[in-house]
Amino acid sequence: MKISQKQQAAASAPGCNLLKNRFIGGFIKSKWYPGIFKWPTVFSFVLIMYILLFGPTIAHNNLGTALTWVLWWPLIPIIFVLVGRFWCAICPFGTLNDVVQKFVGHKRPVPIFLRKYGIWIIDAIFILITWGDHVFGMVESPWVSGVVMLMITTAVVASGALWERRTFCRYLCFLGGLSGNYSQTGMLALRSKPEKCAQCKDPVCYKGAKTVPGCRMFEYPRVMDSSANCNLCGDCVKSCPHDSLTLTGRLPSQELWSVHKPKLAAAFLAVVIMGIVFLQNITMLEMWQGILSWLENLLHTKNYFVTFTVTFLVILPIPIYLLTFVSFVAKKINGDTLAQNFTRFGYAIIALDVAGHIAHNLFHLLAEGKSVYITALMFAGREAHGISPALLSSPTIQLLQYGLIILGVIGSLYTAYRISRSNYPDKTWGSLAPCAILIVVLGVINIVLFSLPMSMRM
Amino acid sequence: MDNAKVTVVARKYTGAKKETAGHGSSGAYMGKEDHAGPGKGAPKEAAGHGSSGMDMGKEDNAGHGPGEADQYGPPVTAALAAGHEIGEYAGEAETAEAGQWVIKVMFAVPQQERSVAFMVDVKKGGPNWPVLWGFLVVNVGIIAIAAMTRKKSVSSLVQEEAV
Numbered sequence: 001m002k003i004s005q006k007q008q009a010a011a012s013a014p015g016c017n018l019l020k021n022r023f024i025g026g027f028i029k030s031k032w033y034p035g036i037f038k039w040p041t042v043f044s045f046v047l048i049m050y051i052l053l054f055g056p057t058i059a060h061n062n063l064g065t066a067l068t069w070v071l072w073w074p075l076i077p078i079i080f081v082l083v084g085r086f087w088c089a090i091c092p093f094g095t096l097n098d099v100v101q102k103f104v105g106h107k108r109p110v111p112i113f114l115r116k117y118g119i120w121i122i123d124a125i126f127i128l129i130t131w132g133d134h135v136f137g138m139v140e141s142p143w144v145s146g147v148v149m150l151m152i153t154t155a156v157v158a159s160g161a162l163w164e165r166r167t168f169c170r171y172l173c174f175l176g177g178l179s180g181n182y183s184q185t186g187m188l189a190l191r192s193k194p195e196k197c198a199q200c201k202d203p204v205c206y207k208g209a210k211t212v213p214g215c216r217m218f219e220y221p222r223v224m225d226s227s228a229n230c231n232l233c234g235d236c237v238k239s240c241p242h243d244s245l246t247l248t249g250r251l252p253s254q255e256l257w258s259v260h261k262p263k264l265a266a267a268f269l270a271v272v273i274m275g276i277v278f279l280q281n282i283t284m285l286e287m288w289q290g291i292l293s294w295l296e297n298l299l300h301t302k303n304y305f306v307t308f309t310v311t312f313l314v315i316l317p318i319p320i321y322l323l324t325f326v327s328f329v330a331k332k333i334n335g336d337t338l339a340q341n342f343t344r345f346g347y348a349i350i351a352l353d354v355a356g357h358i359a360h361n362l363f364h365l366l367a368e369g370k371s372v373y374i375t376a377l378m379f380a381g382r383e384a385h386g387i388s389p390a391l392l393s394s395p396t397i398q399l400l401q402y403g404l405i406i407l408g409v410i411g412s413l414y415t416a417y418r419i420s421r422s423n424y425p426d427k428t429w430g431s432l433a434p435c436a437i438l439i440v441v442l443g444v445i446n447i448v449l450f451s452l453p454m455s456m457r458m
Numbered sequence: 459m460d461n462a463k464v465t466v467v468a469r470k471y472t473g474a475k476k477e478t479a480g481h482g483s484s485g486a487y488m489g490k491e492d493h494a495g496p497g498k499g500a501p502k503e504a505a506g507h508g509s510s511g512m513d514m515g516k517e518d519n520a521g522h523g524p525g526e527a528d529q530y531g532p533p534v535t536a537a538l539a540a541g542h543e544i545g546e547y548a549g550e551a552e553t554a555e556a557g558q559w560v561i562k563v564m565f566a567v568p569q570q571e572r573s574v575a576f577m578v579d580v581k582k583g584g585p586n587w588p589v590l591w592g593f594l595v596v597n598v599g600i601i602a603i604a605a606m607t608r609k610k611s612v613s614s615l616v617q618e619e620a621v
Contacts, residue, residue: 053585104604143585150593157597161604385549386539 017246018188019237024247028234037090045092051379052146062142063375069139070368074361076175077182077354081252084186085179088217089233093156094169098216100160107164110171110218118171119180119265123272126174127316130276134283134308166216170229180228181269184255184347185354185411189248190221190230190237196244197222205236205245212239221245225260253351253411257418264339267346270353271323274442275316277356281449282315283308288455322438323349329434334424344423345435348416352439355408356446359401363454366392366400394453401450409443463566464538468551470531471558471577530560556582 019025027033044067051064059065079087088094101107114121129138129148138144152173159168169176192205205221208214215221217229221236221244237245282288295307327341334341369391377384392400413436420432536549553559559580564573 053590057581057584100601100604104601104608106604106608147589150590154593154597154600157600161600385537388540 017248019245019247025237028237028247033234034086034089038095041090042092042095049146049149052142052149055142055379057142059140059142060371061375061378063372063379065139065142065145066368066372066375068145070364071372074358074365076179077357077361080179080182081185081354081358082187084183084188084227084232085230086188086232088169088176088179089231091169091175093152093173094166094216094231096153097156097160097166097168100157101164104161105164106162108162110163110167114167114171119177119263119269121172122174122177123265123269125172126177126269126276127272129174130279130316131309131312134312135305165214165218169231170217177269178273181266181273181350182354182357183227183230184259185253185351186227186255187249187252188232189227189250189255190232191224191246191248192221192236192240192244193246194222196242200242200244202241204239204241208235209239214239225258227255228266253415256347256350256415257422259347262343262347264343264346267323267343267349268320270346270349271319272316273353274319274349274356277353277360278318278445278449279312279315280360281446281454283311284454285449286453286455319349319442322441326434326438330431333430333434334427336423341431344419345416348412348419348435348439349442351411351415352405352408352442352446355404355411356442359404359408359446359450362400362404363397363450366390366397367394398450402447405443405446405450408446409439412439412443463564464547465564466536466538466549466551467562467564468534468536468553469560469562470553470555471560472529472531531555553578553580556580 019028048064048067051062052068055064056062059069076087132148133139136144138148155172156168159172200222203220203222204212204214206214206219212235215236216233217231219229221240224230232247237247282291291311292304292307295310296302299306299310301307323342323346324338327338327345330336330341330345331338336344368389370387371389374384374387374389416435416439417428417432420435421428424431534551534553536551538547538549540547551561557580559578560575561578562573562575565571
C-alpha cells in the first residue's frame with residue numbers, strides 16, 4: 001500500500017484534542033465513563049428482552065419490537081457516523097461478556113482461525129442473519145427477535161467464559177463487523193501522540209494496569225491508525241501515564257482514504273451491505289408481493305423459503321459482481337491486481353453504504369417512530385387507538401432519503417478519488433473512472449428504490 | 459367512499475352443528491383441536507381497510523367461509539380509526555382465546571352490500587417455555603463448567619478489572 005507522507009501526517013494529525021477540554025477529558029477519565037451509559041443500556045436490554053419474550057405476540061403491539069427495530073436499529077448507523085464505535089463500549093452483550101469473564105473467564109488467547117478468518121466469519125453471519133430475518137420473520141415476530149437475542153447471549157457467555165478480552169465483539173459479532181466498517185466514516189478519532197509513545201516503556205494501554213484493563217478490542221493505541229476497532233471506551237485514556245491519547249473531530253469518511261492496510265474482507269462486507277440494503281428495500285416495496293407471485297409461478301412453488309432464497313441469491317451478489325467487474329477494468333488501467341483494486345475501491349463504497357442504510361431505516365424511524373410511544377402506552381395498560389405512528393409525511397421522508405443518498409454518493413466519489421490519487425498518482429482519473437461509474441449507478445438504484453412506496457415494520 | 463359503512467367482526471368458531479357437518483369448508487375444522495384457554499399475551503388480529511385493501515369481489519360465505527348454522531362465540535367488533543395513510547382505516551379485534559376464529563368484514567354503501575368472511579387459526583400466545591428453559595440450562599451450564607474448570611491463564615495479558 002503506497003501511502004504518501006502527507007496522508008500519514010493527516011491520519012495522525014492531532015487536530016483539536018477534545019480530551020484537553022476540561023469537561024470532556026475529565027468525564028472520559030472519570031470512573032463514571034462509560035458506566036453511566038452502560039448500565040442503563042443493560043437495564044433497557046433486559047426490559048426489551050422480557051417484553052419480546054413475554055409481551056404481546058403481535059409486533060404491532062409490542063414495545064420491545066418498537067424499541068428494537070423502529071428506534072434502536074435505525075439510530076445505530078447514525079451513532080456510528082457521529083461517535084464511531086462508541087455503541088460497542090456500552091453494548092449490553094459486551095457488558096455481559098465482561099461480567100462472565102470477570103467471574104468465570106478462562107481468558108484463553110484468541111484461536112488463530114478466529115484471528116485469521118474473524119471478519120469472514122462476521123461476513124457470513126451477517127449474510128445468514130439477513131436471510132434468517134426474512135425466512136423466519138425476525139423483525140415481524142417479537143418471539144423470534146427475542147430468541148435471536150438469546151442465541152447471541154449464549155454465544156457471548158461462551159466466548160466470555162473461554163476467551164480473553166472481547167473476542168466475541170472483535171471476531172464474531174455481526175454488528176461489530178458493521179460498526180467496524182461504518183465507524184471509519186465516523187467523526188471522532190482516538191489516536192496517540194507518536195512522540196509521547198516513543199518514550200513509553202510499559203504499554204499499559206494494551207496490557208492493562210491495576211485498576212484499568214488493557215484494550216478489550218486487542219488494539220494497541222500506539223500503532224492504531226483506524227477507528228474500526230476502537231470503542232472509545234476510554235480505558236487507554238485512563239491508563240496512559242504519559243497523557244498520549246487524543247480525541248479529535250474529523251470529516252465523515254476521512255479515514256476511508258487514509259487506511260494503511262485495507263482488508264479484503266472489510267471491502268467485501270461493504271459491497272455485501274450494499275446488496276443487503278437493496279434486498280431490504282425490495283422486500284419492503286409494495287410491489288414485492290407481485291414479484292413474489294411472479295417467482296412462485298416461475299418456480300412452481302409457493303414456498304417462501306424457496307422464493308426468498310432465490311431472490312436472496314440473485315440480489316445479494318449483484319454489488320459484488322459489479323465491484324469485481326469494476327476492479328477488473330481498473331486493473332487493466334493501473335496494473336494492480338484485481339484483489340488490490342477490489343479491496344481499495346471497496347472502501348469507497350462504505351460511505352454510500354452508510355447513507356443507504358440510514359436512508360432505508362429513516363423510513364422506519366420517521367414513518368413509524370410514534371409506534372414507540374403507542375406501544376409504550378399499551379404496555380402501561382392505556383388505550384392508544386387512532387394515533388398515527390408517523391412522525392413525518394412520506395414525501396418529506398423521501399426528500400430526506402434522496403438527500404442522504406446524494407451525500408453518500410458525494411462521499412463515496414470523493415473517497416474513491418482520494419484512494420485513486422494516493423495509490424495511482426499517474427493514473428488517478430483512469431483508475432477512478434470505473435469505480436465512479438459504479439458509485440453513481442448504485443446511487444441511482446438506491447434513489448429509484450426509495451421513490452417507490454414501502455411497507456411498514458410495525 | 460362517502461357514507462360507506464364498514465364493520466369488522468371476529469367470532470370464535472366453536473364447531474359445526476351436526477346437521478350442517480360438511481357445509482362449505484367449515485366441516486374441515488370439526489376435527490381440529492381447539493387450543494382454547496386465555497393466557498398472557500392474548501393474540502390480536504389487526505383488521506384494516508383501505509381503498510384497495512380488501513377483496514370486495516368475494517360474496518358472503520362464498521364457499522370458503524363458515525356456515526350460518528355453525529357455532530360461534532360472542533362477537534368482537536373492531537372499532538376502525540383513521541390510519542397513517544390517507545383513506546386508510548385500521549382497528550383491532552382481540553381474539554382472547556387460541557383456536558379457529560372467523561373474521562367477517564361487511565361493507566355497505568347505498569344499493570350495495572358486500573361482505574367477506576374468512577377463518578384465521580389463532581395460535582396460543584405466550585412464550586415457548588421449553589425453548590426458554592433450554593437457553594437457561596445451556597447458559598447456566600457454560601458458566602458452571604467455566605467456574606469449575608477455571609484456572610489462571612498465564613497467556614492472558616488482561617488484568618483483573620472491575621466491570
